[in-house]
Structures are given as C-alpha cells and as structure tokens.
Amino acid sequence: MAIKITWLGHNAWAIDTGSGRLLIDPFLDDSPTSPVTADAVEADFVLLSHGHGDHLGDTVAIAQRTGATVVTAYEISLWLTGQGIGAKKVIGMNPGGGVDLPWGRLQMTPAHHSSSLPDGTYGGVAMGLLLTINDKRLYFACDTSVFGDMRLIGAGGLDLAVLPIGDLFTMGPADSIEAIKLLEPAKVMPCHYGTFPPIEQDAGAWADLVRHETRSEPVVLAPGESLAL
Known part of the structure; x- marks a missing residue:
C-alpha cells in the first residue's frame, strides 16, 4: 500500500501509512503557511524532533484531543507529562535509539541544532527521524546542518529524504546539495x-541544482500537497 506524505508547511508533515496516521512537528495554528488548523487533523502518533515552538507547535492540544502517542526526546517527554499528557502516551528517546511501532520502525538520528521548550525548559538534543514503513525508508533531517555521518544514515538506501533549505537556522540550499550527495536518496x-x-528560498532553483549536481529526484510540494510512495 502506498504511503501518503502531505506537507503542512515549515517542517510539519502528515503521513498516512495505511496502518497509522502520523504527524511530524505539528506547527499549525501559528504557522502562516499551514493549510490546516490543529483541530482539523487526526493522528495516532506525533513525532517531535525538538522543542522549539515552530516544531512543538500544537503537539499538546493534538495529543490531548486525539489520544495520539508522542515520540520525542526523553527530556521533552517528561515535560509533556507535566502538560497533562499521560505517561503511557509519551515515548522518550535519544539519538541512535529505535522503537518498533504498529506502523513500522522509528530511529532517532543526530541533528546539529539547539533545543529548548517555549517556557525555557531544557529540551534535550534535537534529532532527525528515520522511518521504515512498508519496506520504505524515509529520512526527515528536521532542523540541522549538514554533517558527515549523513552518509551512514543513507547507507541502507533511502526512498525519500526531506531536508531543510531555509538557511540562517538550518542548512541552506548549497549545504543541502552536499547532504544529498552523502545521503543519495531516490527522492x-x-x-x-x-x-x-x-x-x-527559491525552491524551483533548488530543484534545478538537485537535478544538475546529484542523482536524486527533487520533489517540491506546496503546503497541502502530497507525495505517494
């Protein structure tokens, strides 16, 4: 069965695996580019890369309304229980750790970025997300710079990599090309x-660079659009 991946703007994603509904970094209500509001999404799991407000977003409200399990850094998992999320509905992790879930497997990867929560609470370390779903491998780098160990993340083959290109807070377009060369994803x-x-950023110009300098296929979505794998 195809996996449906929908961009909700910024680093927010909805993934329909066929056996579970996932949300990544659901920054929705305060995002100027989100096509949906937090009360309009459904989720079985929320995968949270780090604690900054433009990633944590509406996690608490969504988890409370839907009963979704939140998978995130160990320190953030403790903070979430203090926000009224039941301890059985949070899974705290660290880079390199993996967990088998009803829809597949999630491994947390390193990400070179800071992490704190909106109230100033320490958010542990930022992480990327490596998902294995229906024999497909998807890597969401989340907020990070390029780093050499991306070659190890891509070593098992990647059907899709999702990379930040905004610059200033994360890698920009030029460094994302170097990341693609290390990861070698199909898309x-x-x-x-x-x-x-x-x-x-000019995503069209970025896509031209990807075609010219790498062997990967660029896919540029507008917020609300989807890719089927």
Whole structure:
C-alpha cells in the first residue's frame, strides 16, 4: 500500500501509512503557511524532533484531543507529562535509539541544532527521524546542518529524504546539495523555508541544482500537497 506524505508547511508533515496516521512537528495554528488548523487533523502518533515552538507547535492540544502517542526526546517527554499528557502516551528517546511501532520502525538520528521548550525548559538534543514503513525508508533531517555521518544514515538506501533549505537556522540550499550527495536518496523534498521572510528560498532553483549536481529526484510540494510512495 502506498504511503501518503502531505506537507503542512515549515517542517510539519502528515503521513498516512495505511496502518497509522502520523504527524511530524505539528506547527499549525501559528504557522502562516499551514493549510490546516490543529483541530482539523487526526493522528495516532506525533513525532517531535525538538522543542522549539515552530516544531512543538500544537503537539499538546493534538495529543490531548486525539489520544495520539508522542515520540520525542526523553527530556521533552517528561515535560509533556507535566502538560497533562499521560505517561503511557509519551515515548522518550535519544539519538541512535529505535522503537518498533504498529506502523513500522522509528530511529532517532543526530541533528546539529539547539533545543529548548517555549517556557525555557531544557529540551534535550534535537534529532532527525528515520522511518521504515512498508519496506520504505524515509529520512526527515528536521532542523540541522549538514554533517558527515549523513552518509551512514543513507547507507541502507533511502526512498525519500526531506531536508531543510531555509538557511540562517538550518542548512541552506548549497549545504543541502552536499547532504544529498552523502545521503543519495531516490527522492528528496525541501522544507523549513518560506514560512517567514528570513528563510525565504527559491525552491524551483533548488530543484534545478538537485537535478544538475546529484542523482536524486527533487520533489517540491506546496503546503497541502502530497507525495505517494
């Protein structure tokens, strides 16, 4: 069965695996580019890369309304229980750790980025997400710079990599090309750009660079559009 991946703007994603509904970094109500509001989405799992407000977003409200399980950094999992999310509905992890879930497997990967929660609470370390779903391997780099160990993440083969290109807070377009060369995914999608003026980028020009300098196929979505794998 095809996996449906929908971009909700910034680094927010909805994934329908056929056996589960996933949300990644659901920054929705305060996002100027989200095509949906937090009360309109459904989820069985929320995968949260780090604690910054433009990623944590509406996690608490969505988890409370839907009963979704939140998988995130160990420190954030403790903070979430203090926000009224039941301890059985959070899974705290660290980079390199993996967990088998009803829809597949999630492994947390390193990400070179800071992490804190909106109230200033320490958010542990930022992480990327490596998902194995229906024999497909999907890597969401989330907020990070390029780093050499991306070659190890891609070593098992990647059907899709999702990389930030906004610059300033994450890698920009040029460094994303270097990341693609390390990861060697079949397809690659950009994210974390165009949400606010400081991270405006030309995604069409980025896609031309990908075609010219790598062997990966670029896929550029508008918020609300989907890719089937």
